[in-house]
Amino acid sequence: MDEALSLSESHADIAGLSVSLQGVAKIYDSGVAALGPLDLKVRKGEFVALVGPSGCGKSTALRIIAGLSAPTSGQVRVSYHGEAGRPGQGVPGQAIGFVFQEPTLMPWTSVRENVRLPLRLARVPGREADARIDEALQRVGLLDFAKSYPRELSGGMKMRVSLARALVTDPDILLMDEPFAALDEITRFRLNNDLLALWRNLRKTVIFVTHSVFESVYLSQRVVVMTSRPGRIAAEVSVATVEPRGEEFRTSAAYADYCRKVSAALAPSYSGRSAL
Amino acid sequence: MSPNPLSTESGRALRRLRIVLPAIVLALGLAAWELVVRLNNIPPYVLPGPVLVLQTLIGDWTVLSQSLLTTLLTTLEGFIAASVGGIALALLFNQSKLLEYSLFPYAVILQVTPVIAIAPLLLIYLPQQTAVVVCAWIVGFFPVLSNTTLGLNSVDRNLAGLFQLYGASRLQSLRLLKLPSALPYILGGLRISGGLSLIGAVVAEIAAGTAGAGSGLAYRIAESGYRLNIPRMFAALLLLSLAGIVIYGLLALISHLALRRWHESALGKEN
Numbered sequence: 001m002d003e004a005l006s007l008s009e010s011h012a013d014i015a016g017l018s019v020s021l022q023g024v025a026k027i028y029d030s031g032v033a034a035l036g037p038l039d040l041k042v043r044k045g046e047f048v049a050l051v052g053p054s055g056c057g058k059s060t061a062l063r064i065i066a067g068l069s070a071p072t073s074g075q076v077r078v079s080y081h082g083e084a085g086r087p088g089q090g091v092p093g094q095a096i097g098f099v100f101q102e103p104t105l106m107p108w109t110s111v112r113e114n115v116r117l118p119l120r121l122a123r124v125p126g127r128e129a130d131a132r133i134d135e136a137l138q139r140v141g142l143l144d145f146a147k148s149y150p151r152e153l154s155g156g157m158k159m160r161v162s163l164a165r166a167l168v169t170d171p172d173i174l175l176m177d178e179p180f181a182a183l184d185e186i187t188r189f190r191l192n193n194d195l196l197a198l199w200r201n202l203r204k205t206v207i208f209v210t211h212s213v214f215e216s217v218y219l220s221q222r223v224v225v226m227t228s229r230p231g232r233i234a235a236e237v238s239v240a241t242v243e244p245r246g247e248e249f250r251t252s253a254a255y256a257d258y259c260r261k262v263s264a265a266l267a268p269s270y271s272g273r274s275a276l
Numbered sequence: 277m278s279p280n281p282l283s284t285e286s287g288r289a290l291r292r293l294r295i296v297l298p299a300i301v302l303a304l305g306l307a308a309w310e311l312v313v314r315l316n317n318i319p320p321y322v323l324p325g326p327v328l329v330l331q332t333l334i335g336d337w338t339v340l341s342q343s344l345l346t347t348l349l350t351t352l353e354g355f356i357a358a359s360v361g362g363i364a365l366a367l368l369f370n371q372s373k374l375l376e377y378s379l380f381p382y383a384v385i386l387q388v389t390p391v392i393a394i395a396p397l398l399l400i401y402l403p404q405q406t407a408v409v410v411c412a413w414i415v416g417f418f419p420v421l422s423n424t425t426l427g428l429n430s431v432d433r434n435l436a437g438l439f440q441l442y443g444a445s446r447l448q449s450l451r452l453l454k455l456p457s458a459l460p461y462i463l464g465g466l467r468i469s470g471g472l473s474l475i476g477a478v479v480a481e482i483a484a485g486t487a488g489a490g491s492g493l494a495y496r497i498a499e500s501g502y503r504l505n506i507p508r509m510f511a512a513l514l515l516l517s518l519a520g521i522v523i524y525g526l527l528a529l530i531s532h533l534a535l536r537r538w539h540e541s542a543l544g545k546e547n
Contacts, residue, residue, distance in 0.1 A: 068437045098441055104434040107538045108456045120452070121442040149538050169442075 017079060018044045018173055018205035019065055024074030025230070026060050033230035035060045037074060040224065040233070044079075044172075045203040049216035051262060052226030052234075058209040061231065062175050065207065066098050078173065094122050097166030097204075101178040103158035105150040105165075111137070112146040115165045122169070136168040139198060156187035160194075167198070173205045181211070192218055193246070200244055213266065217258040218250055225265040235265035324507040333511040340496065340508075344515050347477055347492040350405075351523070354412020355473040359466055361413065362420025370428045370454065371446070387418040391476055395483035408480040408492075415476030416469035423465030427458025460539050463531040470523045478516065493519075 025036035035057030042048050050058045063069040064076060078096070097118075105114045115136055119129040137143045140160040150158055159179060166174060180188045196219060199206055210216050216223045223237045239258050241249055249255055306326045312318070313325035320328055333340065365383070369376035391411055398407040431454055439449050481494035493512045500508040535542035 063437075066437075066441055068440055094442055096441065098438065100434045100437075102434060104432065104438060106435065106453075106456065108459070109538075117438075117452070118442045121439065121444045121448055151538060 016043055017077075018042050018046070019079075019207065020075075020077040021061070021065070022075040022077075024061070024064060024071045024076060026057065026064065026069070027072045035064075035071075035231045038232060042205055042207060044205055046222065047199055047206045047208065047220045049220035049223045050207065050209045050226060051211065051213060051216045051223055051266065052231055053228045053266070054211060056226045056228050057231030058211075058226060059177050062098075062177050062207060062209055065173075066096055066175055068098075094118055094169035095172045097169065097171035097174045099159075099162050099166045099174070099176040099179045101181055103150070103155075103162040105158060105161055107150050109149075110146065111142065111148050111150065111153070111161050114150065114161055115168050117165060118169045132168050132170070136164040139167060140164045140194070154187075155183055156191060159183065159191060163195075163198075167202075171204065173207070176206065176208045178209055178211065180215070188215070189250075195219065196245060213259050213262045217255060217262060218245065223258075223262050225262060227268065234268065235262075237261050237265065321504045321506050324510060328507050329510040329514065332507040333514065336508055336511060340493070340511060340515060343491055343493045343496045343512070344519065347474075347481065347494065347516070348519060350408050350477040350481070350492060351412055351474045351519075353409045354416055354476055355470055357409065357413040358416030358469050358473055359420055362417040362465065362469070363424050363462060365417075366421050366424035366428060367450070369425060383418060383421055386414055391415050392479050392483065395480045398480070399484055404484050408477060408484060411480030411483075412473040412476035415479075416473035419468040419472065420462070420465040423461045423468075424458055427461025428454050430461070431457045460531075460535055460541060463527075463534060467524065467527045467531060470527045471520055474516070474520050474523060 019040070019042040021038055021040040023037040023039065025038070026034045028034055038057075038061060040048075040061070050061065052058050060069060064071050065078060067078075105111075106117070112133060115133050116129055119132060124132070133146075134143065137146055140163050142157065142160050142164060145153065145157065150161065153161065162179070180191050183191065192215060206220075208216070208219060217237075217239055221239055223239060224233055225235045225237070226232065227234045237258060241252075241254060310325040310327060313323055324332070365379075369380065391414055394414065395407070395411050398410055401407075402410060435453060435457075436449075439453050444452070477492065478494040481492040482498055484495070493516050496512045497509050497516075500506070500512065532542050
């Protein structure tokens, strides 16, 4: 039921756009207005960060795009596998990869089998699946840990497994819901760099939800700042800088400047009613 | 805690104490029992000493072992019926809320009605062997049902979302997500129901024993009671307890083997 809303129209060609939300709103059964109306257009291959106070509906927006939750009103269009040059590389029907705040791994099976899950559900034949799994694990640098169980890994490594699982179907769109929020800062910086490197290589559309201003500016090409509940767009900040970004960008004046802009856009949220 | 040599040493000593201490208590208790019986010249039909009980156990082994086998077979049949029935019913409930709402109250009623009160009725309507197995099943199935239901409902919400995202079929979700998530709960339920199946079998045998034929251990206890063969009562009781311990131990071992690689309950504290 839920998929129908986003995926039935997914082949509709929306020139150059990967995700398009028009007037999307979500009102929970309890009557709480969680989101919107929200208009958001994300180009193919763009890295967009959604920033906002907790409870502003960022995660809800992501779940709606993924088809995990149905919007109360509005139109969701998701386009994939339309690009010339890479026809049918991805697993059919598995065009969206999702990374949750928690690693969300199956504790009862190995890293390899966890990464295999999306392929297994799509009934990809064994040999092709094995090759894809190796490639995905290689990308996140965990090939040596394929036989480990999730409990034997550190928090950062678990997150990498989660990322590998999202990448294994070669999706066009990667949705990330505060994936590194629970990690320590050192691990987080490393994963930020790794994610940027992955994005440079794969050029997937990434929508990255975070509540960290610094992370959003460091990673994305465009930061979308949301207001507190119900979440709407307060401001958009385009981050234009010399690619590839690295540690020197993190310490540059331009970076601080962008962070200041995003923080300023967020400011009304601090002064408003607390979301807690 | 870091595993420095001192703490592993004391850990091993502690583990040894956990075996040695109950053994000492057992030995002291048995010695006191034997002593009281001998010093007071208590006749065996009032209270036999542990030595006599052991002698009876060996002397009556042919009769008792036959009975033990009968009771164990009943327990096993009841346990298998309870496990299969409990898990299957929980799976059905999980697939259909309507079915759950319609039937769950009756599962509860069956559970709260004392089986010893149901047994005589069952013995009227069913052949004796079937009635005994049904009793073992009634007592054993509820823990499996309720634990499996709990387990199936405790699936990680995000993992369930992931399965939805990747378009998993109902069967795939069940096989790859719900059953593995529920496994620790199911095994916990089985551990309880193993012991309960034995109790159900014994209760039914006692009820059946008074009605006539029967050859299980519980029947031996009842029969020996009528004949004032108190040492044999004790011997049969001893066998019943040992059977219960072995059943529990086996199920605990299976549970440990199935979960040791991933579940908190089966991991050492050091991890």
